[in-house]
Amino acid sequence: MPSINQNTANDALPNFCNLGVVLRILVTVNGFALAASVIRHPDIMGVAIDFAEGLAVVEPVLLLSLMLLCPLRRPLGRLGYGTGAVLVILFEMLLAALAWRVSVAFSGEADTGQLARYTVFAGCISALLLGYFFLRNRAFSPALAEARLQALQARIRPHFLFNSINAVLSLLRAEPQRAERALEDMADLFRVLMADNRKLTTLTGEIDLCRQYLALEQLRLGERLKVEWAIDPELGQALLPPLMLQPLIENAVYHGIEPAIEPGSIEIGAKRLGSQVELSVRNPYRSAQDHHSGNKMALSNIRERLALHFDVEAELQTEASESSHLVRIRVPLRFKEPE
Amino acid sequence: MNQSAVRIMIVDDEAPARRRMRDLLSDCAGAVPHQVVLEAANGHEAIRGLAETDANLLLMDIHMPEMSGIEVARHLAGLEHPPAVIFTTAFDEYAVKAFEVNAIDYLLKPVRAERLLAALQKAKAMPPLSREALERVDNEARRFLSITERGRILLVAVADIIFLRAELKYVTIRTKEREYLIEESLTRLESEFAAQMVRIHRNALVARRAVKGFERSADEEGDSHWEVLLNGIDERLPVSRRQWPTVKGLAKT
Numbered sequence: 001m002p003s004i005n006q007n008t009a010n011d012a013l014p015n016f017c018n019l020g021v022v023l024r025i026l027v028t029v030n031g032f033a034l035a036a037s038v039i040r041h042p043d044i045m046g047v048a049i050d051f052a053e054g055l056a057v058v059e060p061v062l063l064l065s066l067m068l069l070c071p072l073r074r075p076l077g078r079l080g081y082g083t084g085a086v087l088v089i090l091f092e093m094l095l096a097a098l099a100w101r102v103s104v105a106f107s108g109e110a111d112t113g114q115l116a117r118y119t120v121f122a123g124c125i126s127a128l129l130l131g132y133f134f135l136r137n138r139a140f141s142p143a144l145a146e147a148r149l150q151a152l153q154a155r156i157r158p159h160f161l162f163n164s165i166n167a168v169l170s171l172l173r174a175e176p177q178r179a180e181r182a183l184e185d186m187a188d189l190f191r192v193l194m195a196d197n198r199k200l201t202t203l204t205g206e207i208d209l210c211r212q213y214l215a216l217e218q219l220r221l222g223e224r225l226k227v228e229w230a231i232d233p234e235l236g237q238a239l240l241p242p243l244m245l246q247p248l249i250e251n252a253v254y255h256g257i258e259p260a261i262e263p264g265s266i267e268i269g270a271k272r273l274g275s276q277v278e279l280s281v282r283n284p285y286r287s288a289q290d291h292h293s294g295n296k297m298a299l300s301n302i303r304e305r306l307a308l309h310f311d312v313e314a315e316l317q318t319e320a321s322e323s324s325h326l327v328r329i330r331v332p333l334r335f336k337e338p339e
Numbered sequence: 340m341n342q343s344a345v346r347i348m349i350v351d352d353e354a355p356a357r358r359r360m361r362d363l364l365s366d367c368a369g370a371v372p373h374q375v376v377l378e379a380a381n382g383h384e385a386i387r388g389l390a391e392t393d394a395n396l397l398l399m400d401i402h403m404p405e406m407s408g409i410e411v412a413r414h415l416a417g418l419e420h421p422p423a424v425i426f427t428t429a430f431d432e433y434a435v436k437a438f439e440v441n442a443i444d445y446l447l448k449p450v451r452a453e454r455l456l457a458a459l460q461k462a463k464a465m466p467p468l469s470r471e472a473l474e475r476v477d478n479e480a481r482r483f484l485s486i487t488e489r490g491r492i493l494l495v496a497v498a499d500i501i502f503l504r505a506e507l508k509y510v511t512i513r514t515k516e517r518e519y520l521i522e523e524s525l526t527r528l529e530s531e532f533a534a535q536m537v538r539i540h541r542n543a544l545v546a547r548r549a550v551k552g553f554e555r556s557a558d559e560e561g562d563s564h565w566e567v568l569l570n571g572i573d574e575r576l577p578v579s580r581r582q583w584p585t586v587k588g589l590a591k592t
Contacts, residue, residue: 260404
C-alpha cells in the first residue's frame with residue numbers, strides 16, 4: 001500500500017510531481033530572479049527590462065527541469081539522498097549551461113562570464129531549494145507527522161458510544177440477533193478508529209465503514225434518519241485517507257438529524273471530477289438550533305489531515321443554504337494497484 | 340409525591356432507550372410498585388401528555404430535539420404540583436457536575452437497575468425542582484415561553500414572538516395570531532434572548548427579524564418620535580430616544 005504522506009520517507013528528494021512542491025519552486029526561483037534584478041538596477045524600468053530578460057532564460061530552464069525531474073525522481077531517489085541531491089544540482093547547472101548555449105546561438109556573442117553566472121546561480125538556487133525541502137521534510141518528519149495524524153484521528157463522540165451501547169442493551173432481551181449484529185458493527189467501527197490510520201484505504205472500504213456506522217445510528221434514530229447514496233461505482237478502488245467520510249456523516253447526523261423531530265435525509269456522494277475525486281455530504285440545515293460548536297472542530301481536523309496527506313492538492317469546502325448544509329472534499333484521484 | 344402509586348412517564352427521543360428504560364422499570368416493579376403511563380418521544384409530547392396522564396414522575400433524557408429535557412423541566416416548574424423529574428443522559432460532563440451541585444438527580448446511560456431503584460426510592464422524598472436550580476444547570480435561552488393555565492401548559496415558540504411588552508405585573512407576548520400574558524421580568528427576558536430581541540423602549544423588546552422599518556410620528560404634545568414597523572402585524576411601537584441609537588441599525592435598506 002502506498003504511504004499516506006507523499007514526502008515523509010526519511011530524507012527523500014522532494015516529490016517534483018507534487019503541486020505544492022512545484023508551486024514552492026516556481027515562487028522561490030522567480031522571487032530570486034526578481035531580487036537579482038532589483039539589486040542590479042536603481043530604476044524601475046531597468047529592473048523590469050532586466051527581469052524580463054532574465055525570465056527568458058530562467059523560465060525555460062525551470063519548466064524543463066520540473067518536467068524532467070518529475071519522472072526522474074524515482075530513479076534518482078533509488079541512489080540515496082546525498083547522491084540524488086548532488087545529481088539534481090549538477091543537472092540544473094547543466095541545464096543552465098544549455099540555456100546559455102541557446103542564448104549564444106541567438107545573440108551570436110559568447111560571454112563566458114555569463115556562462116559562469118548562469119551555472120553558479122542555477123547551482124546555488126538548486127542547493128538552497130533542496131536545503132529548504134530537506135528542512136521542511138524534517139519539520140514534518142515521519143515521527144512528527146505521524147504523531148499529528150494520530151492526534152487528529154477522527155474520534156467518535158462519547159455521546160454516540162454510550163447511546164449505542166444503550167441501544168444494544170435494549171435489544172438484548174427482545175431481539176438478541178439484532179443485538180449481535182449491532183455489536184459486530186460496533187466492533188468493526190472501533191477497530192478502524194483504533195487502528196493505525198496512516199495507510200490509505202479504498203473508497204469501498206470507507207463506504208462499508210460508513211454503512212456500519214449508519215446502521216448503528218439507524219438503530220437509535222429509526223425513521224428519523226434517511227440516507228441517500230450516489231456513489232460512482234467506478235471509484236470503488238480509489239484511494240483515500242481513512243475516516244474522511246465517516247466524521248462528515250457523523251456531523252451530518254449530529255447537526256442535521258438529531259436536533260429535529262421530523263425525519264430528515266442525508267445525501268452522500270462520490271464522483272469523479274477530472275483527475276480528482278469529490279466526496280460530498282449534505283444534511284438538512286436547522287438554523288439557530290442545537291449545538292453548533294462541535295462542527296468547526298471536526299471540519300478543521302479533517303482539513304488539517306488533508307493538508308498532511310496531500311498538501312495543497314486537496315480541498316474542503318462548505319456551503320450553507322437556507323435549508324441544507326453541504327461539505328465537499330476533493331482529493332487527487334489515485335487507484336489502488338491490483339495486488 | 341403520592342405514596343401509593345408512582346405514575347411514570349418515560350421521555351426520550353430514541354425508541355431503544357425508552358424500551359431499555361421500560362425493561363429496567365419492570366425489573367424494579369417488585370421493590371417500587373409503579374405504572375408506566377406514557378412514553379413520550381420529545382418535550383412537546385411530554386408536556387401534552389402530562390395533563391392527560393397525570394404522571395407524577397418523569398424519567399427524561401436531556402439531549403432531545405427542539406427542546407432539551409432541562410427546558411421541559413423549566414416549563415413544568417410553573418405548575419402548581421409539578422411532577423418529580425429524574426434526568427437521564429449518555430454523556431454530558433458539564434451538566435453532570437451542575438446536577439450534583441444543585442442536588443438534581445440524574446442517571447447515566449446505560450442505566451443499571453440498582454441505580455434506577457435507588458433513584459426511584461429517593462424520588463418520593465425529593466422536593467420539586469425549582470426554576471432557579473434548573474436555570475443554574477442550563478442557562479441557555481429557551482426555545483419556548485410557557486403559560487400555565489389550570490394545570491395545563493401552553494407553549495409559545497420564541498421564533499414566533501414579534502414583541503414582548505411589560506404591563507404592570509405581566510409581560511404581554513405578541514405573536515402574529517394573538518397575545519399571551521406571562522409573569523416574568525422583562526429585564527431577565529432581555530438578557531436571555533439578547534440574540535433574538537432588542538429593547539426599543541423601557542417597556543418593550545422586539546424580535547430583530549420582525550423589524551420592517553421605522554417611521555417618524557408626532558404624539559399629542561407635538562413631540563415627534565420614531566416608531567417601529569413590524570412584519571406580520573399592523574401595530575406600531577414607539578422607540579424611546581434613549582434606545583434609538585442602538586435600534587436604528589436594524590432598519591433594512
